Amino acid sequence: MRAVQLTKHGAPGTFKVGEIDKPRLAPDEVLVQVKACGVNRLELWAEEGGLPVPIQLPRTLGGEIAGVIAELGADVDDWRRGERVAVQSNLFCGFCEYCLKAEESVCLNGKLLGIDRDGGFAEYVAVPARSLVRIPAEVDFVASAALTLAGSTAMHMLTNRAEVRSSEWVLVMAGASGVGTYAIQIAKQLGAQVIATGSTEAKRNFAKTMGADAVVDSNDAHWPSVVRELTQKRGVDLIVEHVGGDVFEKCFQCLGRGGTIVTCGATAGKKVEMNLWPFFVKQQRIIGSYGRNRSDVEVIMEWAAYGKVKPVVHSTFPLERLADGFTELRSRKVLGKVVITI
Numbered sequence: 001m002r003a004v005q006l007t008k009h010g011a012p013g014t015f016k017v018g019e020i021d022k023p024r025l026a027p028d029e030v031l032v033q034v035k036a037c038g039v040n041r042l043e044l045w046a047e048e049g050g051l052p053v054p055i056q057l058p059r060t061l062g063g064e065i066a067g068v069i070a071e072l073g074a075d076v077d078d079w080r081r082g083e084r085v086a087v088q089s090n091l092f093c094g095f096c097e098y099c100l101k102a103e104e105s106v107c108l109n110g111k112l113l114g115i116d117r118d119g120g121f122a123e124y125v126a127v128p129a130r131s132l133v134r135i136p137a138e139v140d141f142v143a144s145a146a147l148t149l150a151g152s153t154a155m156h157m158l159t160n161r162a163e164v165r166s167s168e169w170v171l172v173m174a175g176a177s178g179v180g181t182y183a184i185q186i187a188k189q190l191g192a193q194v195i196a197t198g199s200t201e202a203k204r205n206f207a208k209t210m211g212a213d214a215v216v217d218s219n220d221a222h223w224p225s226v227v228r229e230l231t232q233k234r235g236v237d238l239i240v241e242h243v244g245g246d247v248f249e250k251c252f253q254c255l256g257r258g259g260t261i262v263t264c265g266a267t268a269g270k271k272v273e274m275n276l277w278p279f280f281v282k283q284q285r286i287i288g289s290y291g292r293n294r295s296d297v298e299v300i301m302e303w304a305a306y307g308k309v310k311p312v313v314h315s316t317f318p319l320e321r322l323a324d325g326f327t328e329l330r331s332r333k334v335l336g337k338v339v340i341t342i
């Protein structure tokens with residue numbers, strides 16, 4: 001089968017386009033013929049060798065998979081060949097105490113598809129049947145690949161880890177990013193008033209087309225004051241954060257009393273300083289959010305089928321041009337998702 005393997009780390013890394021053997025199936029796995037696979041920042045870190053866990057090379061990256069079931073493992077009896085499926089890329093064991101509570105995002109034996117084992121930048125990928133989610137008829141493969149990871153991450157943050165009540169103020173950091181575009185749409189569907197940040201006019205305008213009521217320039221050092229003004233000095237109720245570093249620290253300047261920061265990323269810095277005094281006096285919360293549960297993938301697919309969220313595709317590349325897709329995402333000029341088609 002055709003596959004693109006990362007053979008050497010770097011920015012850009014070295015990729016080999018070629019033929020490799022089809023994966024062999026364990027009894028609880030299915031073989032998915034990949035039709036589309038989204039590119040994510042996680043894969044850029046993997047390409048650069050910047051993840052905290054070492055990756056065995058060569059590796060086929062790619063976790064945001066949409067495709068068709070081609071073969072069933074010996075023990076799989078609840079799926080059929082030809083079914084259109086997305087994959088919950090936080091692979092989970094299904095038997096630990098967290099999996100038994102459907103909290104697969106914190107599975108004790110979790111593995112990342114496309115990082116810890118070969119992923120979807122190939123014609124076929126083997127995945128455990130328990131990680132499959134049906135793609136509704138209304139959602140095409142590219143749309144599914146644009147939703148599965150970024151959309152479900154935002155769904156997990158806004159509806160599972162935190163909550164949004166009607167007419168609350170929600171601030172979405174980096175509103176034109178993958179997670180940002182879906183966080184804006186989900187928060188608006190839940191009745192919130194949404195402010196989004198963006199570093200360029202193009203990104204701010206894009207956040208508005210996603211439904212943001214107001215946008216602020218994240219390059220303006222005083223952006224938290226602008227947010228406070230927009231909320232008549234009250235501050236926001238919820239901040240959807242995935243940047244980290246200095247951005248995370250500044251979030252407290254525009255977080256209202258009783259407000260929550262939900263965070264799923266630390267691209268700009270893992271270590272932060274915070275002032276505990278105003279934090280407890282204002283009874284604020286910080287909530288961590290990691291990946292998604294399988295149910296978050298199901299819900300984002302349902303919402304897409306009902307037209308409640310729009311998949312946001314910036315560009316598509318054929319499998320052979322995977323490296324160009326990575327370069328495009330790294331350029332930081334992307335509005336929405338980069339998707340590889342196979």
Ligand SMILES: [Zn+2]
Binds near residue numbers: 095
């Ligand atoms: Zn588990």
